Amino acid sequence: MASLFDINVFGLFGQLLIGLINGSFYALLSLGLAIIFGLLKIINFAQGALYMLGAFMAWMVLQYFGINYWAALFIVPLAVGLIGVIMERFLLRRISNEDHLYSLLLTFGIALILQGVFTHIFGSSGLSYKIPAELKGGFKLPFMYLPTYRAWIIVVSLLVCGLTWYMIEKTKLGAYLRAGTENPKLMQAFGINVPLIVTLTFGFGVGLAGLGGVLAAPIYSVSPYMGADLLIVVFAIVVIGGMGSIGGAILTGLAMGILEGLTKYFYPEASTTIIFVVMVIVLLLKPSGLFGKEA
Amino acid sequence: MMTGNEKIRIRDLHAFYGESHILHGIDLHVMQGELVTLLGRNGSGRSTTLRSIMNMVGRRTGSININGTETLELPAHRVAHLGVGFCPEERGIFASLNVEENLMLPPTVRSDGMSVEEIYEIFPNLLERRFSQGTRLSGGEQQMLAIARILRSGANILLLDEITEGLAPVIVKKLGEVLVELKRRGLTILLVEQNFRFAAPIADRHYVVEHGHIVEEVAKHELEAKTPLLNTLLGV
Numbered sequence: 001m002a003s004l005f006d007i008n009v010f011g012l013f014g015q016l017l018i019g020l021i022n023g024s025f026y027a028l029l030s031l032g033l034a035i036i037f038g039l040l041k042i043i044n045f046a047q048g049a050l051y052m053l054g055a056f057m058a059w060m061v062l063q064y065f066g067i068n069y070w071a072a073l074f075i076v077p078l079a080v081g082l083i084g085v086i087m088e089r090f091l092l093r094r095i096s097n098e099d100h101l102y103s104l105l106l107t108f109g110i111a112l113i114l115q116g117v118f119t120h121i122f123g124s125s126g127l128s129y130k131i132p133a134e135l136k137g138g139f140k141l142p143f144m145y146l147p148t149y150r151a152w153i154i155v156v157s158l159l160v161c162g163l164t165w166y167m168i169e170k171t172k173l174g175a176y177l178r179a180g181t182e183n184p185k186l187m188q189a190f191g192i193n194v195p196l197i198v199t200l201t202f203g204f205g206v207g208l209a210g211l212g213g214v215l216a217a218p219i220y221s222v223s224p225y226m227g228a229d230l231l232i233v234v235f236a237i238v239v240i241g242g243m244g245s246i247g248g249a250i251l252t253g254l255a256m257g258i259l260e261g262l263t264k265y266f267y268p269e270a271s272t273t274i275i276f277v278v279m280v281i282v283l284l285l286k287p288s289g290l291f292g293k294e295a
Numbered sequence: 296m297m298t299g300n301e302k303i304r305i306r307d308l309h310a311f312y313g314e315s316h317i318l319h320g321i322d323l324h325v326m327q328g329e330l331v332t333l334l335g336r337n338g339s340g341r342s343t344t345l346r347s348i349m350n351m352v353g354r355r356t357g358s359i360n361i362n363g364t365e366t367l368e369l370p371a372h373r374v375a376h377l378g379v380g381f382c383p384e385e386r387g388i389f390a391s392l393n394v395e396e397n398l399m400l401p402p403t404v405r406s407d408g409m410s411v412e413e414i415y416e417i418f419p420n421l422l423e424r425r426f427s428q429g430t431r432l433s434g435g436e437q438q439m440l441a442i443a444r445i446l447r448s449g450a451n452i453l454l455l456d457e458i459t460e461g462l463a464p465v466i467v468k469k470l471g472e473v474l475v476e477l478k479r480r481g482l483t484i485l486l487v488e489q490n491f492r493f494a495a496p497i498a499d500r501h502y503v504v505e506h507g508h509i510v511e512e513v514a515k516h517e518l519e520a521k522t523p524l525l526n527t528l529l530g531v
Contacts, residue, residue: 172399178391179400186387189349190401190448191375 012265013144019261020254021150021219024157025212027253029234030241031161032208034249035168037238039181039201042092042103047209048231049111054080054213055222056118059129069132072214080210081203088202093195111228118224126221135218153215160211161250168246177201236279242292252290300327301360302452302483303348308357310340310347310507317343319507320357325452330474330484332494334529335504341487342384344504345454348485349381350374361452376404380450384457384487386441388429395425397440401448408449417473418443435466442473453477456487467493491529503528 029047036044057076061067095102131149138147168174176197180187184194220226241252256275264271303325310318318340325331333341346352348359350371359366361377389397415422418439424432438458459467474497488494503511511528513521
């Protein structure tokens, strides 16, 4: 019974799980990008480097200050978010009236600097971070073995994505964000401090990348280029979901992770390109993305 | 002279969009409870005057005093909190919000704003359509929503830009009734208006703007005598 149409059920579910975990990271990162793009119209190329920074910070605070995983889970996203606030306030704001290409280049430069600095200090081979004791082990499900930490990643990521979606789509603060995206000048005229909202939003979007980094530290090798590899895929996902669509970014992130997992099982050779194939098809058929509004 | 119930006092206001110099020394004032219009041809600087008050243009020089506070150096988001509500020419209804979200969007700037119930009483259409997407409303309904949301915020100095533009006569009539009611409640209104026949019976005073200057001021009682002059200035 384990084999249905010659499909190894264990192998299939294993790949699905990996896909779902990758999808969780895709969702977290593309959500951050979508929020930032939606309000600031900035394509943040540093998002991957800030995810890497999150992972390194988790490693460093444990190594140098003995701050454990649980505390890092709160401290690191806040610290990365604060770095985002500083980036927006002192760098991006200065060029906010220029073409979007400038902010793209600026964030790309920041990404390169961060990667260079961390390679210089820690080398590029990668550091390991232990899974916290509370999340070791796993569950034996009838069709597969589910490591606790992997389940934890999926739960945290879905929870954070869900809460973020709710905050943006259903609350007053979210209404400010959505309206500020459409017509920031009028929002100012209504008495809303749009520059402050912009700064905090950038910090929040970047903080999501930091959280992703902490979650990733125990299962991926903490290395300077961990974010750069991920970011290219995440950009493809944002394009597929539709630039600026919050729900679209989350759903597409998860869906593309799963699709990648399935491809790894059925036709492994295509697993690294499948997302880009989907991107090309989406761009041809619906350039605004699956969930984007028609321009 | 600044008197106690002067709500807006503008002196020698110049405004620039980038390199273009749009306003060339506007002087005007609006008293508490007054309804004053800015008349003039398209491009004369009437909308820019309102947008300058809201700090929505590029550079400004001169003086804009609102409710006794000099606002030229205030950041844009602080102006509304002096009790100013702005209704832009393009109405500015947010497509990503439904009618009720649009209505609730502007933060409260004064405590005695209209309640939502009161607003739905004045604009029953909005109640019926409160869960529709804001931009799905008809032009008239969008205009009502644009006015309603600044009334809910408690603003008592209203800057209204071309609110009757492109609307059916029955809706224009309704808006006229609303303005009369707001005036009765003591609100101060500065109205940019193309439709002189709409503005004439409800306004206390008119300013005629031309090339970024005030070229004429007409009080209600002078209207009949100055009609030929106005016709020449406005090109009607």
